[in-house]
Amino acid sequence: MKADTHSLQPAHDAHPADGHGEHHAGGSRESYLIGFGLSVILTAIPFWLVMSGALGDKQLTGLAITVLAAIQIVVHMVYFLHMNTRSEGGWTMMALIFTIIMVVIGLTGTLWVMHHLNVNMMPGHDMSTMQ
Amino acid sequence: MTLAVVPPQNSEPVFYVVDEHEHPEGASTMLGFWIYLMSDCLMFAMLFATFGVLGGNYAAGPAPKDLFDLPLVAVNTSMLLLSSITYGFAMLAMEKSRVGAMQAWLVITGLFGLAFISIELFEFAHMIHEGATPQRSAFLSSFFTLVGTHGLHVTFGLVWLVTLMVQVARYGLIEANRRRLMCLSMFWHFLDVVWIGVFTFVYLMGMLR
Numbered sequence: 001m002k003a004d005t006h007s008l009q010p011a012h013d014a015h016p017a018d019g020h021g022e023h024h025a026g027g028s029r030e031s032y033l034i035g036f037g038l039s040v041i042l043t044a045i046p047f048w049l050v051m052s053g054a055l056g057d058k059q060l061t062g063l064a065i066t067v068l069a070a071i072q073i074v075v076h077m078v079y080f081l082h083m084n085t086r087s088e089g090g091w092t093m094m095a096l097i098f099t100i101i102m103v104v105i106g107l108t109g110t111l112w113v114m115h116h117l118n119v120n121m122m123p124g125h126d127m128s129t130m131q
Numbered sequence: 132m133t134l135a136v137v138p139p140q141n142s143e144p145v146f147y148v149v150d151e152h153e154h155p156e157g158a159s160t161m162l163g164f165w166i167y168l169m170s171d172c173l174m175f176a177m178l179f180a181t182f183g184v185l186g187g188n189y190a191a192g193p194a195p196k197d198l199f200d201l202p203l204v205a206v207n208t209s210m211l212l213l214s215s216i217t218y219g220f221a222m223l224a225m226e227k228s229r230v231g232a233m234q235a236w237l238v239i240t241g242l243f244g245l246a247f248i249s250i251e252l253f254e255f256a257h258m259i260h261e262g263a264t265p266q267r268s269a270f271l272s273s274f275f276t277l278v279g280t281h282g283l284h285v286t287f288g289l290v291w292l293v294t295l296m297v298q299v300a301r302y303g304l305i306e307a308n309r310r311r312l313m314c315l316s317m318f319w320h321f322l323d324v325v326w327i328g329v330f331t332f333v334y335l336m337g338m339l340r
Contacts, residue, residue: 032219039212043330047205050335058339069331073324080215080320088162095162099169103176110180118184 027082035079042072157310164314168321171284175325178280182273182333187340190268195337198263200254204334207250208326211285214243215323222316230304237296240319244289251282274333281329284322291315 046065048054055061077083085093221236255275258264265275295315299308 027219027222029220029223032216032223036212036216036219039215040209043205043208043212043327046331046335047201047208050338051201062336062339065331065335069327072327076215076320076324076327080219080323081317088165091162092165095166095169099172102173106173106176107180107183110177111183114184 027079031079035075038075038079039072042068042075157307160310161313161317164317168317171321172325175277175280175328178273178277179328179332182277185269185273186333186337188269190270192268192271193261193263194270195334195340198258198261199334199337201334201338203250203254204330207247207254208330210243210247210250211323211326214240214247215320217243218316218319222312225304225309225312228304230299233304234296234299237292241289241292241296244285244292248282248285248289251278255279278329278333281322281325284318284325288315288319288322291318 046068049061049064053061055064083092083096087093217236217240221233221240224233224236258271263271265272292315295308295311298311302308
């Protein structure tokens with residue numbers, strides 16, 4: 001254990017070999033294989049859904065593959081990137097939460113505003129009334 | 132140096148360390164690299180937003196259904212997924228300080244990455260040959276920007292991978308090389324996360340349009 005364990009880092013976070021953070025050192029063969037197995041399943045299902053059209057309804061299929069993608073992203077974060085609330089004294093999680101908030105604001109804001117622009121400024125839309 | 136400050140109302144002195152305490156080399160690299168990845172994530176999010184806005188504007192040109200070959204995308208996806216797990220095995224070998232096994236896994240990872248890039252370039256060449264160039268429509272401009280940026284990241288990841296393999300061969304698994312390999316590990320798995328978004332929202336959703 002290092003002499004200068006930060007007050008931010010819990011003491012059990014320090015390893016003799018590499019003392020800082022464990023979000024990179026946390027994997028075992030089993031956890032990688034579990035993550036890989038889940039990823040294969042979560043990739044195969046959406047491809048199958050779209051290629052076979054098993055659900056019939058396009059909107060339902062779109063919703064299903066969005067949910068599956070979200071789950072797969074979490075699986076990758078946990079099993080491959082070893083994301084947890086403890087590594088680096090919680091600051092990686094803080095940065096991730098901040099980024100997710102920014103991404104949600106940016107994505108929904110863009111799609112929302114541009115959709116309305118698209119709908120309201122379509123050429124030919126209500127042009128007859130504007131003469 | 133330690134400063135002792137005695138608060139007026141309190142008999143207990145409070146101690147503050149005013150000296151800069153020593154940080155071991157590279158102690159903050161992982162957090163710094165994570166924050167870089169987060170900023171990269173924001174960039175990809177905006178490229179996704181651009182594609183989300185422009186992805187339906189075909190300008191009477193080819194639509195996703197005319198261009199995308201889902202079995203090929205599935206093969207491409209599995210290449211990247213396999214390269215993720217083999218990089219994971221390389222990291223496990225590194226933790227046990229088995230240099231030979233680690234280098235072997237890194238070679239396999241590199242080959243999967245190379246296969247991914249080759250398939251993607253083949254797909255791009257095929258599309259461009261059919262006249263579906265980035266200039267053709269807003270859909271294709273945003274498609275090539277988003278997917279191309281991801282491919283460029285993977286390409287730079289491959290360059291980085293080869294560089295680190297040479298470094299390890301030359302200097303062994305020293306502390307600095309371990310740190311660099313961990314950074315590349317995060318980069319590589321992050322690119323796989325971005326690809327989940329690409330195959331879901333560009334390719335699969337494109338076929339549903």
